[in-house]
Each structure stands twice: as C-alpha cells, then as structure tokens.
Amino acid sequence: MITRWTALDVWIFFILLIASTSGRPQKQPRHIGPPTNNECEEYINRTQPRILTHPPKGDFYGREQEIIFPDTIADRIDVPSRINVPKCSGALPYCEESETYPYSHIKRILQQNHMLKSVFGQDESPPSITNRLGDEDEKFVCHSIKQTIFPRVGENKNNKLKFIINQGENDEDGFVQGIQVEICKNPDGDCDIPGGSALGDEYIMTCKQKYVYRRLLTLDQKGEAIPDSFKMPSACCCAYKQNFDFLTRFGKGMTPAPKKSNNVKH
Incomplete structure (x- = not known):
C-alpha cells in the first residue's frame, strides 16, 4: 500500500521540523582577538590573590584561596612594617x-x-687660630x-x-x-x-x-x-x-x- 503525501501533509512536516530544531542551544563562535574587559576582569578575579585582614576560610564554593596580609605586602615593597635596628659593634653609641x-x-x-x-x-x-695666638706648642x-x-x-x-x-x-x-x-x-x-x-x-x-x-x-x-x-x-x-x-x-x-x-x- 503506497501512502500518498498531500501538500497539506508536507507543510505540516516542515513546521514540526523547524519547531524541533529552534529549541536547541546554538553554539557561540569562538572569540579571536584581544580579550574584552569582562574577560580580563574575570581572569584577574580568578588568578590574583585577595588582600584581606579578616579572611574567610574559603570562597563561595568552599575552595581555599591564598591570603596576603598587609605586613607581607609591606615587605615586598621595602616598607619596614617593624623597624628592627641592629646594635653597633663598637663602644660608641x-x-x-x-x-x-x-x-x-x-x-x-x-x-x-x-x-x-x-x-x-x-x-x-672653624678656621685654625693657633698661628695667630702663638699657642702652637700647647x-x-x-x-x-x-x-x-x-x-x-x-x-x-x-x-x-x-x-x-x-x-x-x-x-x-x-x-x-x-x-x-x-x-x-x-x-x-x-x-x-x-x-x-x-x-x-x-x-x-x-x-x-x-x-x-x-x-x-x-x-x-x-x-x-x-x-x-x-x-x-x-x-x-x-x-x-x-x-x-x-x-x-x-x-x-x-x-x-x-x-x-x-x-x-x-
């Protein structure tokens, strides 16, 4: 038995096919070129350690992060956070x-x-005055x-x-x-x-x-x-x-x- 397709059947088939493919997520084209501002900000936030004086134990996802305290930053830029002065070796002050x-x-x-x-x-x-006063023998x-x-x-x-x-x-x-x-x-x-x-x-x-x-x-x-x-x-x-x-x-x-x-x- 041969099924005959009418013009109406063909039209309904194409409508259903288009409706099924339009719901799928489209793959975004890969960006080629310098990173955008959002990408730079995301990269910095992901790689640069945070500076906290009262840091949490982990981030939102429970992952530990490197903590840098102000004292360690001061040492890196040669600002003495605590001035430790060594003693002089001689008897003079x-x-x-x-x-x-x-x-x-x-x-x-x-x-x-x-x-x-x-x-x-x-x-x-001061200028020497010994010759003028005659006291060079003192x-x-x-x-x-x-x-x-x-x-x-x-x-x-x-x-x-x-x-x-x-x-x-x-x-x-x-x-x-x-x-x-x-x-x-x-x-x-x-x-x-x-x-x-x-x-x-x-x-x-x-x-x-x-x-x-x-x-x-x-x-x-x-x-x-x-x-x-x-x-x-x-x-x-x-x-x-x-x-x-x-x-x-x-x-x-x-x-x-x-x-x-x-x-x-x-």
Missing part, C-alpha cells in the same frame, strides 16, 4: 654602616618630600681624634637605637647629616701630664669621653621621617677624683680627731 639600612625606602620618602632636603648638610670646622693632656661622621644608626635620649637618614653623595640622593665629633684615644686611661700629677697620689686623673645630643632626622616605627636627639661624642677631658685607697692606707696608723660634743654645759 653610633655606627656609620648597617647591613639592614633601608636605603630604598628612605630614598622614596625623600623624593616625595623635597622640603626635607633643607635640613641636611654637615658641620664645618699640648692636651688627653689625646683625641676629631673627625666628621655620617651615622646611619644612633642611640637617642631614651637609649633606643634608631636608623638615621644618611645616604648618597650626589644631587639626586644627596641627603647627608655630617656631625663633627671628638673621640678619646684612651678613654678611662691616665691623663698625659709631664712629670706626673701636681695633685699627688691623693687623686686619680683619667681621660673621660664627653657627649652631647644632636638633633637629626630619623625613622619612626611606621617608617616615616621625624627629628630626634642622638648621643654623640663631643670632647675628651681630664677628670680627677680622690684616691680613697691611698687615703685608707695613709690613714691606718693615724688616730682620728676627737669628735666635738653637741652637749651644752650650763
């Missing part, structure tokens, strides 16, 4: 070199604030060294070590603070007096290092530039004190003088 000196961080601070450069410079020595009883230093670590009034801004020698980085100091060659040693002390053995004479506080630009705990006072050697002086050991030995065989009575006789 300063040192001119430090392996942990934050050079790059200080350079950025100085470049951002050009007004700070006006406070920098170094001390100048000698000091305590020998010392006079020099200009550029400290990078120093001890402030609170006996706390801090970084001192001192770096560069040209116009770009030239932020130096030069301090003239006088340092004893033989601290706590005997004074160099020809013929011995005129005070005799009853006194001890020694060379003592003297200090002053100098105002210098430094870094606070936040890494910002602030002024502070630092202890610097200023002079070497000869000091004397009584020799109690000598007085004790000298007074052993002597009878002490009688004490005066405070009683009043009527």
Whole structure:
C-alpha cells in the first residue's frame, strides 16, 4: 500500500521540523582577538590573590584561596612594617654602616618630600687660630681624634637605637647629616701630664669621653621621617677624683680627731 503525501501533509512536516530544531542551544563562535574587559576582569578575579585582614576560610564554593596580609605586602615593597635596628659593634653609641639600612625606602620618602632636603648638610670646622695666638706648642693632656661622621644608626635620649637618614653623595640622593665629633684615644686611661700629677697620689686623673645630643632626622616605627636627639661624642677631658685607697692606707696608723660634743654645759 503506497501512502500518498498531500501538500497539506508536507507543510505540516516542515513546521514540526523547524519547531524541533529552534529549541536547541546554538553554539557561540569562538572569540579571536584581544580579550574584552569582562574577560580580563574575570581572569584577574580568578588568578590574583585577595588582600584581606579578616579572611574567610574559603570562597563561595568552599575552595581555599591564598591570603596576603598587609605586613607581607609591606615587605615586598621595602616598607619596614617593624623597624628592627641592629646594635653597633663598637663602644660608641653610633655606627656609620648597617647591613639592614633601608636605603630604598628612605630614598622614596625623600623624593616625595623635597622640603626635607633643607635640613641636611654637615658641620664645618672653624678656621685654625693657633698661628695667630702663638699657642702652637700647647699640648692636651688627653689625646683625641676629631673627625666628621655620617651615622646611619644612633642611640637617642631614651637609649633606643634608631636608623638615621644618611645616604648618597650626589644631587639626586644627596641627603647627608655630617656631625663633627671628638673621640678619646684612651678613654678611662691616665691623663698625659709631664712629670706626673701636681695633685699627688691623693687623686686619680683619667681621660673621660664627653657627649652631647644632636638633633637629626630619623625613622619612626611606621617608617616615616621625624627629628630626634642622638648621643654623640663631643670632647675628651681630664677628670680627677680622690684616691680613697691611698687615703685608707695613709690613714691606718693615724688616730682620728676627737669628735666635738653637741652637749651644752650650763
């Protein structure tokens, strides 16, 4: 038996075929070329770690994400979140070199604030007047060294070590603070007096290092530039004190003088 298709049957078949294929999802053509803004944003959000101070344990889907805290970011860009200053190796309260000196961080601070450069410079020595006064033959009883230093670590009034801004020698980085100091060659040693002390053995004479506080630009705990006072050697002086050991030995065989009575006789 042969089925005959009428024009109406063929028309109904094509309508049903079109209706069945139109409901299927169409495959989108692949994008060729530079990524769009939405694609870049999606890529950044998927790959770049988030910066959170109170991070959750996971994201919306329960997946763990890398957390970067502000302190670790500060270390990456050389901003000292906690200023750890090393101790100086010598006996003096300063040192001119430090392996942990934050050079790059200080350079950025100085470049951002050009007004700070006006406070920098170094001390100048007064002209020598020995020839004019005729005292070139004078000698000091305590020998010392006079020099200009550029400290990078120093001890402030609170006996706390801090970084001192001192770096560069040209116009770009030239932020130096030069301090003239006088340092004893033989601290706590005997004074160099020809013929011995005129005070005799009853006194001890020694060379003592003297200090002053100098105002210098430094870094606070936040890494910002602030002024502070630092202890610097200023002079070497000869000091004397009584020799109690000598007085004790000298007074052993002597009878002490009688004490005066405070009683009043009527």
